[in-house]
Amino acid sequence: MPETVAPLTVVRAGILGTGGVARLHAEALAALPGVELVAVSDSSLERAAAFAEQHGEDGRLASVHATLEGMLAEAALDVVHLCTPPSGHADQTIAAVEAGCDVIAEKPPAFSLAELDRMTVAAGAAGRRLAVVFQQRTGSAVAHVKALLDEGAFGAPRVALCHTLWHRGDEYYAVPWRGTWAGEGGGTLLSHGIHQIDLLAHLLGDWSEASGALWRLDRNLETEDLATxxxxxxxxxxxxxxxxxxxxxxxxxxxxxxxxxxxxTIELVHLYGHGHDHWRITPAAGVDEAVAASWALPDDEVASGHGVLLEAVYGARAAGLPMPDVAAEPARALEIVTALYASAGRGAPIAKSALSDVALRGPLETMVRDRRRAPQSS
Ligand SMILES: NC(=O)c1ccc[n+]([C@@H]2O[C@H](COP(=O)([O-])OP(=O)(O)OC[C@H]3O[C@@H](n4cnc5c(N)ncnc54)[C@H](O)[C@@H]3O)[C@@H](O)[C@H]2O)c1
Structure with missing residues (x-):
């Protein structure tokens, strides 16, 4: 008798939004066995079609859809990746989970904690999962340092720096949704700083208070070009x-x-992702050499990135396990960012315990201190 071969179940993934970051999702999906990118959609059909051409697997092209609703109705998806601007994430998540899909949303997950709450409640009600991409938390160095911090090997942490020193100019802000409160939800703090804030909070855990200031020193934006x-x-x-x-x-x-x-002292200096070479652990004077040597990063190096994050999320999904550490607690970084924005608006520190009372976006016209030489209306 011929042997019966169980049919391989392929997990069917779709990407909504085929702009800049979508490539990282497609490349990560291509490396995952048993998962296939079968559909894409973008409000620019042309962009979606070009993306499908570029990322076809084994000659199979993803189907191209004009809308999320069309993709959900026609492509029988298991997982939807949201690579769209954040203004759409809440409604798109709700539509996708109600259609029976799990959702993997790019950061920032939403414009506000209330929106993120709507997304998690909808996912829970539909029995679906919601993961948010904060890929700076991934990689073997983070896991190693976090384990040592958690067991107290470095003693008490006291002082931290969390600095995102990036450069973005006219070309970056030419994309219509960027640089505006309505399109981007915030400025560099929400869009860029949130990555390092998420990583620091992943390492340190709970927080209690934040105070912030927003500045517009040079760029012609509605939002801030510097947050402190x-x-x-x-x-x-x-x-x-x-x-x-x-x-x-x-x-x-x-x-x-x-x-x-x-x-x-533990230091990580990188740009958009890190391997072991980006980390340095310097013992305090008097620390035993053998103890310091025991802190060395492990030989097996896994760099941070979308690939390792999506591998963990799809792995947990397949095993029916809760979200892995690298994708758990998606609200934490947004909470801190929300408190920093709210504090900038109110001119006072915001306690975590008071967070339920604050909106991410405060009185917009006064939140950012405009110190450009020749202020222009933005
Ligand atoms: N994790 C990271 O390292 C990382 C890096 C870059 C961007 N991002 C995040 O990814 C998201 C997208 O950023 P990007 O840089 O790729 O933006 P982008 O502007 O390059 O691409 C967004 C795409 O979404 C499409 N789109 C917009 N609204 C849509 C809608 N309602 N339905 C379907 N398609 C729609 C646009 O046409 C565009 O092609 C943002 O949330 C951003 O913060 C994350």
Whole structure:
């Protein structure tokens, strides 16, 4: 008798929004066994068609759809990746989970905590999963450093830097949704700084208070081109005060996390992703050499990125497990960012306990301190 071969079940993925970041999703999907990109959609049908041509797997092209609704109705998807501007994420998530799909949404997950709440409630009600892409949390160095921090190996963390020093000019802001409150939801803090904030919060855990200021020093935007602030974390070993900077005005771009603990300084200096070479652990004077040597990063290096994040999310999905650590707690970074914006609007620190009362966007006209030489209406 011929052997019966069980049919391979392919997980059917679709991408909504085939602009800049979608390529990272398509490449990550192509590397995942048992998962196939079968459909794409973009409000520019031409862009979606070109994307499908570019990312076909084994000669199979993803079908191209003019709308999310059309893609959901016709493509029998299991998972929808939202690579659209954040203004649409809430409604798109709700439509996708109600159509029976899991959702993987790009950061920032939403414009407000209330919107994110609507998304998680809808996913829960539909029995579907919602993952948010904060890929800076991934990679073997983060897992290693977090495990050592959690077990107290570095002593109490005290002081942190969380600096996103990027450069974005006219070309970047020529895309119509960027630089506006309605399209982007915020400026560099929500769009860029949120990555490092998410990573720092992943390492340190709970936070209790944030105070921030928003500045417009040069770019012709509605939103800020510089955000500064302080976040107070409540690590089990004591309070940690973190300085936050996010800007698009730095010609030599760097993303920096620095943590000064009683027994060591931990530094990560990178740009958009990190491997082991981007990390440095410096022991305090007097720390035993053998102890310091035991902190060395492991030989097996996994760099951070979309690939490793999506692998973990799809793996958990296949195994019926809760969201992996790298995709859990999608609200944490948005909470901190919300508090920083609200604090800038109110001119006072915002406690986490008071967060349910604040909106991400405060009185827009006064939130950003416009210190351009010749202020222009934006
Ligand atoms: N994780 C990361 O490292 C990373 C990097 C870049 C961008 N992002 C995030 O990804 C998202 C998209 O950013 P991007 O840089 O790719 O933007 P983009 O403007 O390059 O691409 C967005 C695409 O979505 C399409 N679109 C817009 N509204 C749509 C709708 N309602 N339905 C269907 N298609 C629609 C646009 O036509 C465009 O092709 C944002 O949330 C951004 O913050 C994340």
């Amino acid at each position: 602030g302080t976040v107070l974390f409540e690590h089990p070993l004591g309070a940690v005060v973190a300085s936050v900077v996010s800007t698009v005005l730095s010609p030599r771009e760097q993303s920096i996390i620095r943590l000064d603990c009683d027994l060591a």
